[in-house]
Amino acid sequence: MDVAGLVFAIGSIVPVCSSGYEALTSMKNFRKDSIALFWRLKIEEYRFICWAQANGFDTKPSGSQPTTVSSPQATSLATLRLVHGILSAVEALFLDADTMVTRYGLKRLDIPPSLPTPMRGNSLAPKRTFSLQRVTWVLHDKKAFERLVTELRGFNDGLADTMTSLSQQSLAFGVRSGVVSVARAADDLLAIRQVSGGNDEIQQVVQFKELNLANDSDAKTTPTDLWTLEIPFFEVQLEPSIASVDAMKVSLARRNGRHILVEWKYYDASEELLFLGRSIERMQRLVRLLSATPIPRDFRTIRAEGYLHDRFSSRLGIVYPLPTEAAVPRPTVSGEVSPNKPWMTLAEAIGSNRKMPILGHRIELGLLLVKAIIQLHATGWFHKSLETRNILFFGAPDASISSSAQTPDIDIRQPHIVGFEYSRPSATSEISDGKIGLWLTCDPAYVHPAYLQILKQGSSSANPLSTHDDRARFKAEYDMFSLGCLLLEIGLWRSLSSYCKPEYLAGDPTVWAVRLVQKFVPELGPRCGLRYQNAVLDLLFRGGGFGGQDTGAPLTNFELLQLVGSIRI
Secondary structure, eight states: OOHHHHHHHHHHHHHHHHHHHHHHOOOOHHHHHHHHHHHHHHHHHHHHHHHHHHOOOOOOOOOSSOOOSSSSGGGGGHHHHHHHHHHHHHHHHHHHHHHHHHOOOEEEEOOOOOOOOOOOOOOOOOOOOOOOOGSEEHHHHHHHHHHHHHHHOOOOOHTTTTTTTTHHHHHHHHHHHHHHHHHHHHHHHHHHHHHHOOHHHHHHHHHHHHHHHHHTTTTTTTOOOGGGGBGGGGGGGETTOHHHHHHHTTEEEEETTTEEEEEEOOOOOOOHHHHHHHHHHHHHHHHHHHSSSOOOOOOOOOOOOOEEETTTTEEEEEEEEEOOOOOOOOTTSSSSOOOSSSEEHHHHHTTOOOOOOOOHHHHHHHHHHHHHHHHHTTTEEOOOOOOOEEEEEOOOOOSBBBOOSSOOOOOTOOEEEOEEEEEEEOOTOOOOOHHHHHHHHHHHGGHHHHHHHHHHHHHHSSSSSSSSSGGGGOOOOHHHHHHHHHHHHHHHTTTGTOOHHHHHHHSHHHHHHHIIIIIIGGGHHHOOHHHHHHHHHHHHOOOOOOOOOOOSOOOOHHHHHHHHHHHHH
């Protein structure tokens, strides 16, 4: 069988295997009766789905010839034969109802009137007359079923071994994010931790989501430990000489003789105490989350130390220690501190008229940001303020942008994400906080048209926090739109402000989004390649189309990760 024949055969088997996994994880009372076994199988299901997506195979029956995103010519005939053999074994396993009962401990509750034996011929796409999904299954023998999960793990190990080490890392990330994102309760997360085999990275993500769920479960009460996170304002000395276009948003300060970074969230001092109290409690819960130990590596954030309440300026501040690579301003001979600040925002880097970083570094930066937001969403949290001002770089010895007398050397492959002051959990018990404040501080050019319309309506209301419109849910797709704007700027190395005119945002919010898609996104292809352009387009369309455009089905997060990660320079 040649390459094309093997690719077609593999593509026809993948949906059968995917349906088999779905039937087993959907068994009656499976999660309730054996939560550990359920999550062991769920992990294997995600490993299989991510492998299929990484190789461009559709996991759902389409009725058409399967196609691949990756080039089958780049895969050896021997490897394709190995993959076909593994998948054929998995398919045969899922199609054998008798073995499911006699060897793997399942029990059929209802049996169709006619249950034909699966027939296999010499056809590349064999006739399949039995499906696990036609029968209602229950778990009868846990020990026997463990044998099935172990065998499926072995098959998935074999599939993973056919991938490069870099692809295996992406596969592990996709499985980690996917599994944690569908875990909705504390006992699910506990089970995942128990069956993850001591994997540090998945343990960290699970712990972060556990803390997020704890925050949500405490929503109707105020735990006393939240108040211990407040740092007395008199302990902090702000550095007035640090100049920045974002000085109102981020400040350099000193505490106990060392430098810290403070990220401010302003509030209206005249607002009702109820809303002010809610803002403070939201800040407390956010800082409790950001001060978790350890924060997952892919989050690209700085671990918070606590928060400040500057009552004189009506603002709350998240306190971060400076990263170790930060070039801290040092006193001069006269004792004054140099006005140079130890960080640079992505907005400043793009607008500084410096030499454009090499394409490989820009694509790596985009990939890091994609992974960070996918991981953040997996733990049940929205950012809500993604823009170039909220991506910081600190001094590094291996800089991809040349230094100047006024700014530190930076490496754009080492981003730190801030701007969490308006972030919130994705739980339905949470509502967006302070739309007026968000409208005043965020750049509307990064806001999805649907949410921008909500913000405009809220800012024109006498009391937007009291209107039911304010409860309109912020969606993960809105963060993805903002991420698409970021990747557009990184690819072209030009700020949105240079494209966006006030009239584009004054009326219909879709005018600006349509202009982005039709005029500026096509410029990415010649500069960064078609794959990068398609990734940005997918992100911009995540929240639905606008301007009457047919967007098609969006990529899954893992497919998006694969698309960006597959770009080679």
